Amino acid sequence: MFNRHRWPLWHWHFELSSICTLKCPRCPRTELPDSLVQDQLRLDFFRTNFDRNVLRDVRRVTLCGDDGDPIYARDFLPIVHHFKSNDPTISLQIITNGGYKDEDWWRELGSMLNHYDEVHFSIDGSTQSISEQYRINSDHASSILGMKTLADSSYAFISWDMIAFKFNEHDIDDCRDLARAYGCDQFQLTLSSKFGSKYPGYLEDGKDALEPSDVFLPKGYRFVRKITNLTGRSLPDNGAKAANIAAYQAIKGSQGIIPLCKIGTKGMFVNSRGYLIPCCWVGNRYNDSGYSRFIRDDNNIRISGLEQVLNGDHWLGFFEDFYHMRECGDKCSAHLVDESYATNW
Numbered sequence: 001m002f003n004r005h006r007w008p009l010w011h012w013h014f015e016l017s018s019i020c021t022l023k024c025p026r027c028p029r030t031e032l033p034d035s036l037v038q039d040q041l042r043l044d045f046f047r048t049n050f051d052r053n054v055l056r057d058v059r060r061v062t063l064c065g066d067d068g069d070p071i072y073a074r075d076f077l078p079i080v081h082h083f084k085s086n087d088p089t090i091s092l093q094i095i096t097n098g099g100y101k102d103e104d105w106w107r108e109l110g111s112m113l114n115h116y117d118e119v120h121f122s123i124d125g126s127t128q129s130i131s132e133q134y135r136i137n138s139d140h141a142s143s144i145l146g147m148k149t150l151a152d153s154s155y156a157f158i159s160w161d162m163i164a165f166k167f168n169e170h171d172i173d174d175c176r177d178l179a180r181a182y183g184c185d186q187f188q189l190t191l192s193s194k195f196g197s198k199y200p201g202y203l204e205d206g207k208d209a210l211e212p213s214d215v216f217l218p219k220g221y222r223f224v225r226k227i228t229n230l231t232g233r234s235l236p237d238n239g240a241k242a243a244n245i246a247a248y249q250a251i252k253g254s255q256g257i258i259p260l261c262k263i264g265t266k267g268m269f270v271n272s273r274g275y276l277i278p279c280c281w282v283g284n285r286y287n288d289s290g291y292s293r294f295i296r297d298d299n300n301i302r303i304s305g306l307e308q309v310l311n312g313d314h315w316l317g318f319f320e321d322f323y324h325m326r327e328c329g330d331k332c333s334a335h336l337v338d339e340s341y342a343t344n345w
């Protein structure tokens, strides 16, 4: 496929749905309900735009998003099948809370995944009463059912992902122990920056009740992950890492920014409405003027088709001034981006 702007086509990040059953307080769908558009990508979208020829360049596919949980997309299972049947060595990275699906559904998913794939369950406590202090409206039992079923019945790499909050600091070790007992391959603790000490808008009477102790906060504005491998397993080499490192080594910074979107670290982001956006950081709706610049018909893959969107003239303007966007300065500042930063999702 023609790739005039040299986008890193080895990694794509699809927001399969902007639908979710949960109401996490710091999710954009909860914080910005007025501008939320509930939508989803359907199987036809992938058949039309991401056929076997296009997938030849693809090594990793992340199914996550800004506004929703991918498993609530109506065509989630057929879309997973589309990728894996076209190329079993594509590495799917699925990020979900995992709630409200039954055992048969998880077994069907597990039957399509293989040892190149990873599934991350975002669960913020060892019990319903702890986790639901952030994962509001979640169903802890069904999330754990999904985790255990996949760990038992598939070759996928399973991770229990937890964000550190004030209310669950004491529970981290228990969650790690449970992850091991349930057959997870990894426990991933995220030190999030989305708290009042970094973003004063979260302070109420000078305090952010969700903010954990300093030891559980990152130094900068990008999250930090603390990973414990529980089984010694790792994903086999499918060329993704080499593509990532080669793109990092080839990148030339500009105006104090080393853009991860030209490396592929976060994946080329396609939101649930079909718009192509350089990354999910600028694809969220907090910075409306930044986000809005991507919401145009000639940048919508559903409307204009993948090749036209990728190669459009409108990207020339973006490359000239993207460093004015706050997210780019915060997340891709040259002083932050080294090989480790550029090769970890």
Ligand code: SF4
Pocket: 020, 021, 022, 023, 024, 027, 028, 029, 066, 067, 068, 069, 097
């Ligand atoms: S589970 Fe994810 S998509 Fe759903 S409300 Fe929470 S953060 Fe948002």
Ligand code: SF4
Pocket: 257, 258, 259, 260, 261, 262, 266, 278, 279, 280, 281, 282, 322, 325, 327, 328, 329, 331, 332
């Ligand atoms: S924050 Fe800006 S520079 Fe960084 S990946 Fe996103 S669009 Fe590119």
